[in-house]
């Protein structure tokens with residue numbers, strides 16, 4: 246019995262001469278936080294874009310909840326319960342936080358054009374449900390204070406949480422987070438770790454994340470997949486992957502350097518390099 250929510254099988258995608266993803270397979274299990282790590286250009290965002298159906302794989306398949314995701318058109322993805330945040334925040338800058346969340350919710354609307362034009366009972370009910378969900382998410386992520394603020398005026402760290410909120414408003418089963426800590430300071434990154442843990446534990450949402458900050462990765466991930474130059478390097482617990490010689494080599498260039506660093510009692514952070 247396979248308890249995978251999503252299965253990627255032998256995924257490859259080529260852009261001209263670049264094999265951005267090369268024969269990558271992994272399962273994301275229901276209820277886990279599964280994290281992709283790897284140096285710049287490893288192919289992590291491309292894997293997300295394959296799952297979001299922005300790209301079609303050159304070869305390979307993605308199964309999601311027992312059906313072939315690769316058969317689905319991109320506009321169906323949100324309705325299938327897959328939501329994402331972007332490496333570079335993508336919000337409507339000149340709208341309030343609440344409005345951004347209501348826009349995020351729009352994929353849930355089952356109402357037709359005529360029903361929207363004449364503002365029927367069905368449309369009214371959908372509107373009320375959308376508002377209720379947005380308010381719930383605002384409370385859940387502690388955004389009450391920013392509810393009616395314009396996104397353009399908000400600090401970067403708050404915008405990252407608003408983007409997360411917008412994704413949650415679609416009530417996803419699978420949440421894709423592309424570098425949730427990028428641009429955040431240490432304190433904001435700690436907060437992000439708490440939100441991700443709450444999303445998993447309290448909302449039961451499965452999370453597939455791309456992340457560079459290994460402190461955050463170790464704190465929240467059940468399993469980690471390391472990629473380099475489009476290929477899978479290692480898969481396992483955060484500790485197993487961080488200690489994998491192939492992973493260390495990909496980040497630092499030479500295994501000999503790492504052995505000598507270990508002798509000097511220095512630690513290896515697979516993204517930041519070497520710390521004293």
Ligand SMILES: Nc1ncnc2c1ncn2[C@@H]1O[C@H](COP(=O)(O)OP(=O)(O)OP(=O)(O)O)[C@@H](O)[C@H]1O
Nearest residue numbers: 260263265283284285286287288289290291292332
């Ligand atoms: N649309 C595209 N057209 C051409 N090449 C692309 C395209 N998207 C990605 N690539 C290439 O594919 C490779 C993988 O890129 P990708 O953005 O997936 O890396 P990444 O692991 O997310 O890196 P980073 O950590 O910098 O975000 C890179 O060589 C990139 O230049």
Ligand SMILES: [Mg+2]
Nearest residue numbers: 289290291332
């Ligand atoms: Mg990326």
